[in-house]
Amino acid sequence: MDEIVRQAMAKWPNVPHCYGWLALDRRGQWRMRDEQAQTEGTAGDPIRHTALIAFIARNYTSDDAGRWYFQNGPQRVYVSLAYAPFVVRLTWDATANDGRGAPVLTDQLGKTFVPQACLLDEDGSVAFVGTKAEGEANAPLALLHDHDIDLLTQVSDLAQAFEVAETADNTADAKAAVRLHWCNGDSGDSLPLATVHAGTLPQTYGFERDPQAPAD
Template sequence: MDDIVRQAMAKWPNVPHCFGWLGLDARGQWFMRDDRAQAAGPFPQSRGSLLRHEKLVDFIQRNYERDDDGCWYFQNGPQRVYVELEAAPLVLRVDAAGVLTAHTGETLAAKAAYLDEAGRLYVETPRALGLVHTQDMHVASDLVEQGTWQPQDVLARDLPARFGYVPSPAQQKAGH
């Protein structure tokens, strides 16, 4: 977490949390969801505006964390902005050696792999569960064929409970 964020949290400790305004899609892209996007429906059906400002995206990714309830958020100064997840807390890129790089830029180790009913490949890492980026499925399939990864079958709907994350903190807050 950035020092400036820690300082803001100490200076203003009681800023209300923000829900529904930020989404992370299955390709590791961030979306700002204003009132209009939220009124149009839940994420990812209503995505909002793709964030393209590189420094803003880097700031979000440096300050992306998980709370004790499994909700992922971006610490924006003194305010927590909870993130709506399309698939998993992380989106992973994979190279031919099996090195995983999260959408946040972190290099992570693979603990186990999972294949859901739609053919999406997830990898458990020490940080969190991540979805393998669609552009890297050819590399990931080579790792499976070589026996480096041996994915277990899983239902996508079971992943949040199994790996302790909340896909929609906004819906959880609303009591759904």
């Protein structure tokens, strides 16, 4: 968090929170939702200003209730999430793995996202479970940008893993044995893979998709 933000919070500790005006879409774009967008239920306008995007990224965090927000000076601007708190892009690092290459995930904040598991929902959306930070109750969840699903199928055995997951015995041991293998052959890593329902993810991973202002 920016030091100037910390100072503003200390100077004005009781500024009312803001709800509904900022959103994170399924492609990792921050969107400004004015009164008209909120009334009409539209996505809002993408934020293009580079410095503002960087400012949001540096001051993006969550509260104890799993509501993600941008700390704008002394004010919390709560974020409506189209799917998850993070959206990742997939690239291929040809120099990793002793030249064999490796996939790299980068979130909308510009940070490397280290996956611990892969999820595939009922609509074909792919999400990754990250590493739980010290002191955090839940692991972070990131949606894979839909433009990168084709690349994922090229650098992993997503289709085969999904088929195994769909046909596995409905037991915990069988489901836990399903793996998504990265890279080619035996090189690289593998991740647990599970099929999920998108609507269950907020409760499972402890976040709110649409924070609401408390009733008066």
